[in-house]
Structures are given as C-alpha cells and as structure tokens.
Amino acid sequence: MKKYVLALGVVGSFALFSCYKCHECHYDENGSEIEIGELCGEDLENAEANGYAINDSTTVTVHCEDH
Amino acid sequence: MKKILFLTFLLIFVQGFGQEISGVVREAGENGKPIPFAKLDFVDLGQIVVCDEDGKWSFNYQEKGIAHVHVEAVGFERKELDLDLSSLPPIVISLNIAHHHLDKVLVSNDGLLQREKSITNVETHDMYTLKQNGAPTLGEAIENISGVNVTNTGAGISKPVIRGLSGARVLTYVNGLRIENQQWGADHGLPIADVGVGGVEVIKGPASLLYGADALGGVIYFVDEPFAEKNNLEANVQSSYYSSNLMTANKAGIKWSKEKFKLSVFGGYDNAADYTTPSGLQVRNSRFRQQTAKVSMGYNSKNSVTNFRYIFYSGRIGLPGHTHDSIIDVSSFLTTTQNRTRNTPAQVLQNHFAQLEHKLFLEKHELTFSLGNTNNRLMEHEEKITIPDINVNLNNSLFNLKWKYQLNERLSLTVGSQNMVQFTVNDKAAPEQLTSDSRTIDMGGYVLMNFKKGKWRTLLGGRFDRRNIAAASDEAFDYSGFNFSAGFNRIGKMSDFRLNVSSGFRAPTVAELLNEGVHHGSNRYEIGNPNLVSERAFQLDGTYALHLDDLELIINPYFNVLNNYVISVVTDSFIDSYQVFEYQQIDNAILYGADFGFHYHPHHAHWLHLETSFSTVFSEDLNNKNPLPNIPATSINSQIRFDFDMNGWFQLSHFAVQHKYYFAQPRVFDLEIPTGDYHIVNTSLNALLGKEKSLSVSVGCRNILNTEFIPHLSNLKRFGLPDLGINGFISISYNLKHKLKKQ
Numbered sequence: 073m074k075k076y077v078l079a080l081g082v083v084g085s086f087a088l089f090s091c092y093k094c095h096e097c098h099y100d101e102n103g104s105e106i107e108i109g110e111l112c113g114e115d116l117e118n119a120e121a122n123g124y125a126i127n128d129s130t131t132v133t134v135h136c137e138d139h
Numbered sequence: 140m141k142k143i144l145f146l147t148f149l150l151i152f153v154q155g156f157g158q159e160i161s162g163v164v165r166e167a168g169e170n171g172k173p174i175p176f177a178k179l180d181f182v183d184l185g186q187i188v189v190c191d192e193d194g195k196w197s198f199n200y201q202e203k204g205i206a207h208v209h210v211e212a213v214g215f216e217r218k219e220l221d222l223d224l225s226s227l228p229p230i231v232i233s234l235n236i237a238h239h240h241l242d243k244v245l246v247s248n249d250g251l252l253q254r255e256k257s258i259t260n261v262e263t264h265d266m267y268t269l270k271q272n273g274a275p276t277l278g279e280a281i282e283n284i285s286g287v288n289v290t291n292t293g294a295g296i297s298k299p300v301i302r303g304l305s306g307a308r309v310l311t312y313v314n315g316l317r318i319e320n321q322q323w324g325a326d327h328g329l330p331i332a333d334v335g336v337g338g339v340e341v342i343k344g345p346a347s348l349l350y351g352a353d354a355l356g357g358v359i360y361f362v363d364e365p366f367a368e369k370n371n372l373e374a375n376v377q378s379s380y381y382s383s384n385l386m387t388a389n390k391a392g393i394k395w396s397k398e399k400f401k402l403s404v405f406g407g408y409d410n411a412a413d414y415t416t417p418s419g420l421q422v423r424n425s426r427f428r429q430q431t432a433k434v435s436m437g438y439n440s441k442n443s444v445t446n447f448r449y450i451f452y453s454g455r456i457g458l459p460g461h462t463h464d465s466i467i468d469v470s471s472f473l474t475t476t477q478n479r480t481r482n483t484p485a486q487v488l489q490n491h492f493a494q495l496e497h498k499l500f501l502e503k504h505e506l507t508f509s510l511g512n513t514n515n516r517l518m519e520h521e522e523k524i525t526i527p528d529i530n531v532n533l534n535n536s537l538f539n540l541k542w543k544y545q546l547n548e549r550l551s552l553t554v555g556s557q558n559m560v561q562f563t564v565n566d567k568a569a570p571e572q573l574t575s576d577s578r579t580i581d582m583g584g585y586v587l588m589n590f591k592k593g594k595w596r597t598l599l600g601g602r603f604d605r606r607n608i609a610a611a612s613d614e615a616f617d618y619s620g621f622n623f624s625a626g627f628n629r630i631g632k633m634s635d636f637r638l639n640v641s642s643g644f645r646a647p648t649v650a651e652l653l654n655e656g657v658h659h660g661s662n663r664y665e666i667g668n669p670n671l672v673s674e675r676a677f678q679l680d681g682t683y684a685l686h687l688d689d690l691e692l693i694i695n696p697y698f699n700v701l702n703n704y705v706i707s708v709v710t711d712s713f714i715d716s717y718q719v720f721e722y723q724q725i726d727n728a729i730l731y732g733a734d735f736g737f738h739y740h741p742h743h744a745h746w747l748h749l750e751t752s753f754s755t756v757f758s759e760d761l762n763n764k765n766p767l768p769n770i771p772a773t774s775i776n777s778q779i780r781f782d783f784d785m786n787g788w789f790q791l792s793h794f795a796v797q798h799k800y801y802f803a804q805p806r807v808f809d810l811e812i813p814t815g816d817y818h819i820v821n822t823s824l825n826a827l828l829g830k831e832k833s834l835s836v837s838v839g840c841r842n843i844l845n846t847e848f849i850p851h852l853s854n855l856k857r858f859g860l861p862d863l864g865i866n867g868f869i870s871i872s873y874n875l876k877h878k879l880k881k882q
Contacts, residue, residue, distance in 0.1 A: 095480070095481075095524055116524065116525055117525045117526070120523040120524065120525050120526050121525075121526055135522065136523075136524050137482050137483040137522060137523075137524060138423075138424070138478060138480065138482045
C-alpha cells in the first residue's frame with residue numbers, strides 16, 4: 073500500500089509545482105535601458121499594472137520580458 | 140413537468156432484474172482446453188474481467204442484450220465479438236492459438252467510432268504505439284497518423300489538420316465530449332495533454348452526421364485509458380527528458396476498480412525551455428509549460444453505466460517570432476541562451492472540461508444522455524508578464540441524447556439530438572479585445588439506419604442543424620442546414636471494402652464574422668466578415684484493405700467538393716504596425732487525394748515489422764485554378780521495427796527506426812511561402828526490467844541526422860525559423876498492479 077501512497081504523492085506534487093516568479097526589469101529613458109533589478113510576485117504585478125515609481129513624482133513604464 | 144421528472148427518473152435509476160452472467164474461455168476446436176487468465180474487456184460498459192485459472196469468468200450485470208467484448212490471452216489470437224448476454228450460461232468463447240499473428244496496424248474494424256457509428260475507414264491507434272518513437276507532445280504523436288498533419292507554432296502549440304482542413308472544420312472530442320477552445324485561431328493548439336489518454340480515433344472527411352455540423356474536415360476523438368481491471372488497483376509513474384529543449388515530462392496515474400465502482404486519477408506536468416535548432420542556436424521564447432489533472436469515475440448498475448469525467452489543463456506557452464530589432468532577419472528570433480522562465484508574448488490557457496454520461500441498456504434499446512461543460516480561458520500577453528492584453532472566456536454547455544433501437548437482428552435505428560449553448564465573454568479590464576462578446580446556440584437532430592447482413596453493412600442517415608448567434612453589438616445571425624451520409628462496407632476475413640458519400644455544413648464562427656483587432660498569437664490584425672455564409676462540403680470516400688497472415692495493405696482515395704470555403708486573406712494594409720488579414724470566401728473548390736498504407740511482417744522473421752504510409756492531398760480553387768492555403772506537403776512515413784523475444788530480468792522489447800520524407804510543397808496560395816523537401820530519421824530502443832516487467836525504459840533520438848527543415852504548416856515559416864534539431868530522449872515508466880480483496 074505504501075507504493076500507492078507514494079505514487080499518489082507524486083501525482084499531488086505535480087499540482088503543487090511552483091515556478092520562478094521573479095524577473096529582471098528595466099525602463100526606457102532617452103533611448104537607453106535603465107535597469108531596475110529583480111521584481112517579484114505582487115511587486116512585479118503592481119509595477120506592470122500601475123508603473124514603477126523611480127521617485128516621489130515620477131512613475132515609469134517597466135519592461136520585464138526577456139529579449 | 141411530471142412526465143419530464145418521470146423520464147429523468149427512468150434514465151437514471153431504472154435497474155433491471157439482473158443475474159450473474161458466466162462463461163468460460165477455451166481453445167478453439169473440440170475438447171479445447173480452458174485458457175487461464177484470459178482478459179475480457181466489455182468495451183461499452185467500461186468493465187474488464189479476468190478469467191480464473193480454469194478459464195472461468197463471471198459478470199454480474201445486464202440481464203439481456205448485446206455487449207461488445209475484446210478477449211485476449213497470452214499465446215492466443217485476440218478476438219472481438221458481440222456477446223449475446225441473453226444466452227444461457229455458461230457462455231463459451233473460443234480462441235485460436237497464435238502461431239503467427241500480424242497486429243492490425245492499418246486495418247481496424249473495431250474502434251469505438253467504427254463499430255458504433257461510421258461506415259468510413261476510421262484510423263484507430265493506441266497512444267503507446269503513436270509515441271513509441273519518442274513523440275514529446277500529443278500533437279507530434281497524432282502526426283504519425285496517415286492523412287493527419289499539424290500546424291505548429293514552435294514546440295508548444297500543435298493543431299490538427301485532416302486532409303488539408305483544420306481550425307473550426309476539425310472537431311476534437313474527448314470521450315464523447317465535444318471540446319471548444321477557439322479553434323478558429325491558427326495558434327490555438329490542442330486543448331489537452333496526453334495524460335491518461337489511451338488512444339485516438341480519426342474520422343477523415345465530413346462527419347457532421349454524428350459529431351456536429353462543424354465536422355466538415357473530420358473528427359479527432361481521444362479515448363481515455365480504460366478503467367482498471369475489476370477488483371484491481373493499478374498505478375503508473377512516467378518521467379521523460381528531451382535534450383533539444385531540455386523538456387521534462389512527468390505524469391502519474393492511479394486506477395482503482397471494484398465490482399461496481401471505478402475511479403481513475405491522473406496528473407502531469409511538462410516543462411520545456413527554448414528549443415535548439417540544427418545550427419545550435421535556440422528559438423527565443425519557444426518555451427512552454429503545461430499541467431493537467433484528470434479524474435474519471437464510473438458506476439455500473441444492473442443495466443446501466445454512469446461515467447463522470449473531469450479534465451483540468453493549464454499552460455503558459457511562449458509565442459516565438461517576436462523582436463524589437465529595427466532590421467529584421469532570422470537571427471532576430473534566435474538566441475544563444477536557453478531559457479525557461481516565463482516571458483512575453485505568451486498564451487496563458489486554462490481549460491475545465493466536465494462530462495456526465497449515462498447509458499441505459501434494455502433488451503433492444505440503448506439510451507444515452509450526456510451533459511457537458513467546457514470552459515476555455517485564453518489570455519494573450521503581448522508585453523507584460525503578468526497582465527494579459529486579451530482575456531477571453533469561452534463557456535460551452537452541451538446536452539446530447541441518443542436512442543438506439545435494434546428492430547431485428549439485421550436492422551437498427553439510431554435517433555439523437557445534440558445541443559450546445561456557448562458564451563464568449565471578454566474581460567473588460569483587458570486593454571484589447573479581438574473576438575466579440577456573443578451567445579451561440581446550436582441545435583441538431585439526426586436519424587441513422589444501420590442494416591447488416593452477413594459480411595455486408597449499410598448505413599444511411601440524415602441530420603438537420605441550426606445555429607443562432609447573438610452578438611453584444613445587437614447583430615444576430617441565423618444559419619441552418621441539412622446533411623446526409625450513405626454508404627456500405629463489406630468486412631471479409633481477408634479484405635474489407637468501404638464506399639461512402641457524405642455531406643458537411645459549417646456555419647461561420649463568431650470569430651470569422653466579428654473579429655476586429657490585433658491577434659498577438661498570429662502576429663496580425665484580423666477583420667471579420669459579417670457577410671459570410673455557411674460552408675458546404677460533399678465527399679466521396681472509398682477504402683480497400685487487405686489483411687493476410689503476414690501482410691496488410693490499405694488504400695483510401697477521396698474526393699471532396701467545397702462551397703463557400705472561408706479563408707483568411709492577407710491585405711496590403713497595416714493597422715498599429717500589424718498586417719491586416721480579412722476573412723473571405725471561395726465559391727467552389729476541390730480537395731482530393733489518397734492515403735496508402737503497407738505493413739509487412741514476414742513468416743520467416745517474426746521479429747521484423749515493416750510499415751509505410753503515404754499521404755497526398757491536392758487542392759484547387761475552381762474559379763481561378765489557384766491552390767487553397769495551408770495544404771500539407773505529400774509525405775511518406777516508414778518504419779522498420781525489430782521485436783525481441785527475450786526472457787529474464789532484463790528484456791529488450793523493440794528497436795525501431797522511423798524515416799519520414801516530406802515532399803516539397805510548391806503549390807501555395809497568394810503570398811504563402813513554398814517549402815522544400817526534407818528527410819527526418821528517428822530511432823528508439825525499449826527495454827523491460829524486473830520479474831513482472833514493471834519497469835520500462837525507452838531511449839532514442841529524434842531527427843538523428845540533425846536535418847534543418849521548416850514544416851510547410853509551421854506558423855514560424857515566415858520568420859525562416861527551422862524546427863527542432865537533434866533531440867535525444869529517455870523515458871522511464873514504472874507500473875504497479877495490486878489485486879484487491881473481493882467484498
């Protein structure tokens with residue numbers, strides 16, 4: 073029976089498999105790419121949805137895709 | 140209302156006064172000895188029964204009626220028969236000793252669709268055979284079927300093409316459930332993975348009569364692995380690795396079966412990085428990952444079977460062919476770093492498929508009703524990793540009813556109804572919208588007459604369909620059409636002959652009528668055409684098959700006439716830097732060709748199998764003599780397989796070499812790119828280990844010559860991107876089987 077529990081555990085582990093959620097991001101300024109560094113999870117989602125605040129008054133559009 | 144409630148009660152709960160059906164399996168001939176541990180698969184009932192050591196079997200089920208059974212035993216020829224359960228027990232089944240047996244690779248008269256419904260030649264294949272040369276995905280597996288090709292977008296997206304027809308013209312079924320996943324898009328691939336799939340059956344050509352009006356090009360019908368043998372627990376774990384895209388494919392399943400209740404659970408996870416071309420460079424963003432979970436439950440009562448099946452699929456599939464380079468050539472899409480992190484552009488998919496099916500068997504009646512729901516969420520990410528630009532949900536609810544009445548030994552009547560309500564809803568938060576919000580209602584009814592006498596069988600049927608589309612913009616569309624199918628076959632011991640004429644009707648889809656916007660997956664701007672009318676098809680299809688002791692031959696020519704054929708035409712306009720494509724119709728077109736198969740298994744070399752199939756299709760717009768778009772190249776698929784007969788703890792099972800030759804395809808539509816010919820060679824070696832042969836190891840290499848080729852139906856053709864280069868693989872599988880105590 074232990075064998076079947078083990079097999080069931082393998083099936084379950086597929087469902088719980090997690091993936092890498094962080095990305096290197098940058099924004100464009102005067103024709104050049106300014107690196108921001110790694111953004112992860114909710115920070116990444118917020119930056120893509122609302123822009124990334126580089127200071128109190130400036131929010132920029134970020135690019136996190138791999139080129 | 141009372142009548143409806145009564146009918147529902149009758150369908151679900153009526154139980155016959157059943158008794159134990161019993162019998163014996165023995166060798167053919169007078170005084171044939173009992174055959175121990177022969178396996179009886181009651182196909183329609185989903186029950187597998189194993190004989191005891193005296194060849195005896197028993198089955199507590201149906202009082203009367205006919206049950207289709209596959210009977211197998213080691214050292215004996217497999218038998219397929221219709222068992223009359225009203226016979227007095229013990230029912231005796233006799234098997235012939237297998238002195239020399241040629242597996243039916245090409246000629247099948249016993250597939251689910253063939254036996255029940257279709258008079259035409261139906262290709263029936265088990266998934267193990269289709270994948271024995273290491274096909275990494277379901278799409279590549281079905282491309283081994285003669286007359287079936289796939290349109291691919293890198294390694295992660297494959298879409299079936301039957302005799303040159305694809306998209307909304309080819310229906311995908313999984314265990315009787317019609318799957319809807321925005322098939323109109325060339326980049327919208329197969330909506331399932333191969334987890335728990337036992338086999339596939341393919342109907343080539345119009346199959347509207349029984350599968351729905353849209354089946355103008357044919358049907359791909361996936362069949363799940365059967366439930367475990369009665370009173371058994373079975374488990375399987377498999378892990379595979381492919382070198383070209385560093386792909387890992389892992390899957391596992393558990394199957395449990397008692398006297399009446401059966402349960403199967405499967406799970407799988409595939410993860411692939413960008414694939415490597417023959418030059419050694421990687422195609423950027425060709426990575427993908429997909430996960431699947433599947434649950435099947437079955438309950439057998441005295442004279443009915445109820446099955447519930449649920450499939451979950453989710454995937455993130457990279458869309459190659461994207462660049463920010465100002466000067467673009469093929470190097471713009473290639474990279475030297477092989478990556479598997481999520482990226483853009485990409486498709487993110489989530490599918491939920493659920494089906495409840497109930498079959499009721501009475502003496503001369505068989506009643507089937509099924510309820511289904513398919514939900515497909517498609518998100519297309521253009522620039523942002525986490526936020527989709529398009530987010531559209533397609534929800535489809537189905538209700539089917541079928542009544543089969545055996546009028547007498549020779550004549551049966553089938554009457555059915557298939558109904559579908561479909562909602563397409565865009566997420567308003569997404570910045571872009573391609574397909575219009577809409578509601579589609581399909582209703583269809585059919586009648587089928589089946590006549591059998593000796594070796595001859597005749598089938599005649601008609602169907603009426605109606606489609607109503609209501610768009611959010613208050614536009615409404617109404618289509619209706621009548622289809623028929625008529626044919627006969629003669630199934631002999633050594634040869635089969637089939638001839639069939641059938642018509643098809645396909646109403647335009649919402650996408651073809653009302654699309655307006657950027658389609659990131661296809662890298663184009665699409666404009667629908669609300670003036671489209673229904674497509675129609677008329678096909679003549681013939682098959683001759685020869686089945687000797689050591690040779691199989693099959694030839695299957697066809698001729699298909701198409702009216703109002705819908706195509707997507709490239710224009711010289713651009714919107715938002717995307718080239719504009721519009722839907723148009725070709726008044727009259729023809730498609731004709733043939734599939735040919737050959738299988739030789741010489742008497743003097745039982746260990747050798749030679750198989751070859753040839754497939755060709757020719758198309759023409761009759762008005763201007765131009766070819767139709769996206770017609771596959773002619774191909775020859777050959778395989779030589781050595782089966783080893785070894786005993787002991789380590790057994791080599793087989794060694795196979797597959798050679799595929801694709802001819803050049805110079806006959807192309809306006810602005811379509813022609814392609815050259817190419818050869819691909821795949822090899823595989825399989826071994827079984829252990830006392831019970833529980834462990835199976837396969838190693839091999841796909842495209843072992845590292846040939847650089849661009850498939851004619853590749854969506855990456857316009858970027859000049861070749862397919863995968865040399866691709867080594869290893870696959871390890873472990874099977875467990877445990878007998879359960881009888882209650």
